[in-house]
Amino acid sequence: MLANILPKLRNTTSLCRYFSSALTTNENIEPRHLQYPSVYQKPRQIWVENLDSIDERKLGLIELHPTVFAANPRIDIIHQNVRWQQLYRYVSYAHTKLKFEVRGGGRKPWPQKGLGKARHSSIRSPLWKGGGIAHGPRSPTPHFYMLPFYTRINGLTSTLSIKFAQDDLHVVDNLELPTDEKSFLEELVKSRNWGPSVLFVDDTDIMPRNITAATDEIKHINLMPVYGLNVYSMLKYETLVITRSAIDLIESKILENLNRNDDKTFTGKYKVNQV
C-alpha cells in the first residue's frame, strides 16, 4: 500500500516544485542528438537547471539515452564495482611470525623419551604459548584484481540509472557561480533539497574559479571531471549534478564501448592473468 502511494506523493511534490518555485525560461537549450538510438526504450527527459541564482530556473528539457540512464538497475553489479574499487588498491599489512621467526626455540626443551611428558622439539612451536603462528596473515597481502570490463561499464549505467530514477541526478547548463562565497553554494544546495553531499561533474578538469573556491572549504561538496566518474563516488554523494557537456561525454563514451565490434581484442589487454 505504502509502496503504491509513495511514488505518487513523490511525483506530486516534484510537480508542485516545478510549478510553484520553478520559472521556465525561454532560453534556448539545444536539443540533444542521441547516438545509437534504442529500438525498445523511449528516451528519458530531464530538466536543465541553472546555477547562477539560488532560485531554481528550468532552462529547458533535454533527452537522455535510455541505455545509459534507464538501464537495468543491477544492485549486484553495483556492489561488485564498489567492492572492486575498495579492494584493488588495498594491501593488508597484518603480519604474524612463523615458528622460525620467533626469537629462541633452537634447543629441544626436554628429552624425547623417559619423562612421561609430551614430546616437543621447540618452545616456539605453534602449540606453545608465545610460539609462532601457523597459517597466520602475512604482510604485505595485495588484494588487487580486475573486474571484467563490461561489468565496470554496466556498473556505471546501473548507478546513473538509479540516480536518475531516484531524482538524485540534476543537469545544469554550466558550473558558473556568481560569487565564490561558500555560503551561496550551501544555501543553493539547501534550498533545492540536494541533500548535504553533492558531487559536481564537468567534462574538463579545469573548473570555473568561483565554484572551485566555494567548494574548496566544504568537505561534502566536491568537483569531479568525467574521466574520474566512478560508481563508488556516485553512491557516496547523495546528489549528482552533471553539466550538459559532461552528459554528452559520459553518454558517448559508454555507448561507444557498448557498441564496439572489436571488444574481444579491446578487452584482452585488461586481463590480468595472461600468459
Add this chain to the structure above:
Amino acid sequence: MSKSADKALNLLRSLPRLCLGNIRDNPGSRSSRKRGRGQHGGDKHGAGNKGSGQRQNYMRLGYETGNNPFYLRFPNEPYYKGHHLKRQYPPMSMLDLQRLIDLNRLDMSKPIDLVAILNTGVFKLKPDQHQFGVNLTDEGADIFKAKINLEVQWASELVIAAVEKAGGVITTAYYDQHSLQAMLNTRKFFERGIPIPRRMTPPADAIEYYTDPTKRGYLADPEKISEERLVLAQKYGYTLPKIEEDKTYEMLTQRKDPRQIFFGLNPGWVVNLRNKVILKPQEEKLVEFYQS
C-alpha cells in the same frame, strides 16, 4: 529486458536512496574459502584411501587382467584416418549474411569477399586449425534479398540459386593459409611491412571443385558459368535477373585475379600505413615472380 528495467526503476522511486550502506551482491554468489586443518590440508587430494589410487601403480592402459582386451578384440576400422588433415570450412548462414547487410556491417555497394566478412568481427576464422574460409549454408535462403557480388569458399547449389535469384553473383574461391593469415587482420599484416603474398593455386584435391562452373569456381570458364546460371534458374524455376542491364553491373562483374588476395592490391606490393604510400616492386625478377 526494458520492461523489467522500467519496473525496477519505478520501484526504486519509492525506495530509500541507494548508497554505499544498502547494496549487496546476489545471495550465494560468493563462497568464502576455507582452510583445511591438519597435514596436507586435511585432504587426500582426490586419490582416495590406499591402493593403486594413492600409489599410482595402475595397470597398463587397456589391460583387462588376462582377457582378450577390448582394443584387440575387433579388427581396425579407421573411420577418422586423415580427418585432422582435411580442410574445414566453418559455416555462416545466409540469414547471418542478410543480417550483416541489413545492419550495415557489410557494404553492399562493394564486392563482399572474405576480407569484408572477417572485418565485421562476427565471423572468426582459424587458419592454423585447418580452416580455409567460409561455408555459406542455406539457412535463411528463402528470405535472402540482397543483390551482392559475393565470394565465399564453399557454397551449396541452393545457396548459389538463392544469391542468383536475388540478382547477385557468387564465386567460390580458394585461399591458402598464408593468404588467410594476411586477411585475418589486415591492419596487423600491413604493419608487418612485408609484401602481400601471391595466392597459391588450390591443392590437387580442391582443383576439381574450384574449376567447376556448377560450383561457380573462380578458375572455371566464365562462359560456362553464365550457361550454368541459366540451367540453375530453370532447375529452381525462377527468371534470372539480367545483370548486364543492371546499374551496378561494373561492381557485380568485379573479380579478383587468381593470384590476388585484396581488391585493388596486387601481390608483391608493400602497404606503408605510416607514410600512406604503396611500394611496388621494380626489379624484373620480382615483377616476373609476382606475375599471375
